[in-house]
Amino acid sequence: MPRYLSLVQIDERTAPAEGPSPELMQRMGELIEEITKAGVMLQTEGLTPSAQGKRVHYAGGELSVTDGPFTESKEVVGGYAIMQCKDMAEAVEWTKRFLKVHEEHWTVTCEVREIAGG
Numbered sequence: 001m002p003r004y005l006s007l008v009q010i011d012e013r014t015a016p017a018e019g020p021s022p023e024l025m026q027r028m029g030e031l032i033e034e035i036t037k038a039g040v041m042l043q044t045e046g047l048t049p050s051a052q053g054k055r056v057h058y059a060g061g062e063l064s065v066t067d068g069p070f071t072e073s074k075e076v077v078g079g080y081a082i083m084q085c086k087d088m089a090e091a092v093e094w095t096k097r098f099l100k101v102h103e104e105h106w107t108v109t110c111e112v113r114e115i116a117g118g
Helices: 022-037 088-100
Strands: 003-010 041-046 054-059 062-067 076-084 108-114
Touching (some): 003 088, 022 088, 088 108
Antiparallel strands (some): 003 108, 054 062
16 A cells, blocks of 8 residues: 655744644644544654754755754745555545644645655
8 A cells, every 4th residue: 555745834934933722732633543543644743843953955066054944935844744545535635634623823735745665
């Protein structure tokens, strides 16, 4: 059965400074439990803010390292999920459910891609 990676992109400029609300975390926990029991969720985690990250770049034979936050980026990867689904349509349906647990003031996008060789 194919595996899919969902990259969770958030707009850090509009995300609440205090992070997700307790209600959002409860809804998220319930959904993750459901997806896991369905045998779909293989792994998922949130990421620390981009201010705590580093971007490593390679071009023209040279490496460079940039400290976060990455001000040129409107959206940054805020988390990920690895799911095992029968097809892309199922992965997209689970991802839609994930997005719907967020409050309206969140701006969240998920990029869903099949893992090569999955």
